[in-house]
Amino acid sequence: MRNLVKILVIVSLVVSFSSAKKVYKLKMATTWGPTLSPLFDAAVNMAKMAEEMSNGELKIRIDAANKHKAPFGVLDMVKGGQYDLGHSASYYWKGKDIATLPFTSMPFGLTAPEQYAWFYYGGGLELMQKVYARHNLYSYPGGSTGVQMGGWFRKEINSVDDLNGIKMRIPGFAGEIMAKLGVQVTNIAPGELYTALERNNIDALEWVGPSMDINMGFHKVAPYYYTGWHEPASEMHFMVNKKVFDKLPKHLQAILENSMKLAAYNMYAQNYDMNATAWKKMKEEYPSIQVKTFPKEVMDAMKKANKELREELSAKSPELKEVLDSQDEYIKKVREWTKMSDYLYIKDNI
Amino acid sequence: MRNLVKILVIVSLVVSFSSAKKVYKLKMATTWGPTLSPLFDAAVNMAKMAEEMSNGELKIRIDAANKHKAPFGVLDMVKGGQYDLGHSASYYWKGKDIATLPFTSMPFGLTAPEQYAWFYYGGGLELMQKVYARHNLYSYPGGSTGVQMGGWFRKEINSVDDLNGIKMRIPGFAGEIMAKLGVQVTNIAPGELYTALERNNIDALEWVGPSMDINMGFHKVAPYYYTGWHEPASEMHFMVNKKVFDKLPKHLQAILENSMKLAAYNMYAQNYDMNATAWKKMKEEYPSIQVKTFPKEVMDAMKKANKELREELSAKSPELKEVLDSQDEYIKKVREWTKMSDYLYIKDNI
Structure with missing residues (x-):
């Protein structure tokens, strides 16, 4: 009897210990x-x-x-x-x-x-x-984040020439593309961006989209808001x-x-x-903001530069190439569906 | 000692029982x-x-x-x-x-x-x-499901007149709209739909989208695939x-x-x-399928019928009205963002 009790105690303790969280x-x-x-x-x-x-x-x-x-x-x-x-x-x-x-x-x-x-x-x-x-x-x-906007510009961009020599804050891969188009790509700390744009130290900058741009105040000093292409x-x-x-x-x-x-x-x-909420607010407070798409000539030049950069990098890294190839293959298939579904639906409802 | 052991047994058993899953x-x-x-x-x-x-x-x-x-x-x-x-x-x-x-x-x-x-x-x-x-x-x-397609039609729809009198399977609220445009809305069991379309017993039908339409085979007998508006x-x-x-x-x-x-x-x-995968397959096997959008005249008539039906129902149900009002209010705000983000992005990449 005494032994049975001991065993019971041990078993119970083990069970309660092992099931403790x-x-x-x-x-x-x-x-x-x-x-x-x-x-x-x-x-x-x-x-x-x-x-x-x-x-x-x-x-x-x-x-x-x-x-x-x-x-x-x-x-x-x-x-x-x-x-x-x-x-x-x-x-x-x-x-x-x-x-x-x-x-x-x-x-x-x-x-x-x-x-x-x-x-x-x-x-x-x-x-x-x-x-x-x-x-x-x-x-x-x-x-x-969904589509990121192409950035805030003080002047309208009507040709590749208009991009040549302008100073723009646009980091990363997109910056390398812009550099190929003659843009003077600069890096400025986020806290100094508004002042740089206001004082004409830069002509344009890329940030995110309305949701995160609104608190930066760029729309107060640069009236052209270009649509996204790079992210x-x-x-x-x-x-x-x-x-x-x-x-x-x-x-x-x-x-x-x-x-x-x-x-x-x-x-x-x-x-x-x-984005929807911030854009509504921006547009109400600054009705002069103009949403612009880059002209075809500029888009084509960006696409060409993009292709060249991708090829250079892919040649050096088969690992990168594998991922890019997978995305390229997928986009060919999926974009057809996007065009006939959401795209044409919105087009018919404008 | 004996009592202490007893208490331990009871406590341990309770703990292990209560923590059991x-x-x-x-x-x-x-x-x-x-x-x-x-x-x-x-x-x-x-x-x-x-x-x-x-x-x-x-x-x-x-x-x-x-x-x-x-x-x-x-x-x-x-x-x-x-x-x-x-x-x-x-x-x-x-x-x-x-x-x-x-x-x-x-x-x-x-x-x-x-x-x-x-x-x-x-x-x-x-x-x-x-x-x-x-x-x-x-x-x-x-x-x-994302955008549902507007349906498979045997003949092209160029005007509201073309819809008048045609027999179409399109259930629910969308069917009520079509009925207002003169469509003879019929209900046919899913298993009989293909035969009905093939034998001209119906002129058109709405199902879902490529992902679920492909196995129904409608694309083999109706060449016009209309884009979505109703769902x-x-x-x-x-x-x-x-x-x-x-x-x-x-x-x-x-x-x-x-x-x-x-x-x-x-x-x-x-x-x-x-949808992307099914559409690719359909299009490869039946290159004659044509994706069509309803002409503006038809879309306007649908919108008018939709508005009337919604008003009739809302008048009877404040609960419905509250939900519809919330969606209407939201769409006004969010659609502006959709247009300047995904819509213009796709438009520039066609």
Whole structure:
């Protein structure tokens, strides 16, 4: 009897211990500061959903850029294990690995609905994992801004000549294209952009779209708002340290993965709403703003420069070429559908 | 000592019992049969995610229409408690409650990105809950087909006169609009549609879009494929019995809600991909298919009929009017953004 009691005690203790909830505390670094809506919101939204759904088994602490001081060090910090997760944009890592470039958005590339279809049903996510596996990371879409605008210009652009010699803030791959067209591409800290534009130190600049441009005030000093061509669906991304993720119980892996996916889609809807709201406000306060598309001559020159740059880079990196080829192949198929569905629907309702 | 041991046994047993996993078994009825992709897939996807994320605490059994035999009885069955969950389309319930109509899609209404923005950031979901609360249900978006095509026609439509007297299968609200334009609207069982079209018993029919039309074979007998106007973003919906949901632990409520949201977005991406793939195949096999938009005269007549019907219904139901007003208000704002973003981007890339 005494032995039976002892066994019962031990069994019960083991059972209650093993079924007690273990809390996994994870740390996430973002490239953004804590007020950069909707980008930072996507990270917060993801962490909140993961905590709620896991009943507290997952606890995710978010360090914004003002805390860790390394907005463009996020990939290295997650890779190196200082952080378990990161929220950033894939094209920031093109200097480390050019194959990461196309997972954000490519000039003249996929729109947001097309790109989500490519990621989840057209092989895009598999290619993303393949590229990031070389960095011991998993990577997932982290929220689309939708179409980014082509930028604010003080003067109208009617030809390639009009672009020649103008000073413009436009970073990254799009900046390289503009440079090929004769634009003097400059880099200016975000906090100084408004003054530079107002004082004619620059002639034009590219930022994001109405949702994020409105607080910068560019519309007060540059009346021409050019439509997008260079980032038709900029997708942020979540990174996860592979070792950390692989050690999590299966159901927490599922929660984390689905929280990232859902936070990404949510940000797309959120920014769509924010763009609509911000544009309405801008236009009401500054009715003189003119929405412009670049003339065909300029678009053709951009397309040519884009093609040349892509070919140069692809020749050096078969890994990049594989991703670009997959997107090119997909766009051929999916664009036909976009044209006969959303495009013609809107065209008939203008 | 003996007493201490006894207490330990009891405490341990209580702890291990109380922390043992409770399994919540839920039953879901769908309006679709088990092979109707991507609609049925969304229900399966939702259940799978909920089970995985809950580590088996949620078990969802899905009964397709061929099992429960009541595709249009899903709302009543979930309301009455025979089922805990349902997957269907909100506009099927317009005969019971006209205010449920606009949560699927309205003619000349919101596109999918616009509608998701309205649901989650423009007050749409709150209105949906308000309408469904009267039926003791919660309701959530359940997957968008995107733009549905205007249908297959044997002859080209160049005027309202050309529509007068033609026989067309087009159910629901869109059918009422067509009837106002002189179309003889008929109802034919899906299994007999192809033969009816082939044998000239009908002149035209509306189904969904390439993804679901391809297996019906309509493109083999009707060469004109008209673009969409009546369902620019048909959103399926999940229903949940309120009592059942309210009794679930908070984390399982979060899992269920997020699984529904994510399954909805996923279906939108899946169907976008399916449409692109199906259209490519159709067009390769039948290059003679012509994509057509209705001429302005016809579109204007449709818009007029649509307006009249909406006003008649709104006059009878303030609940419907509230939802329609919210969508109208939202579209005014969001469409400006759609035009300057995705629309002009595609236009410049044709």
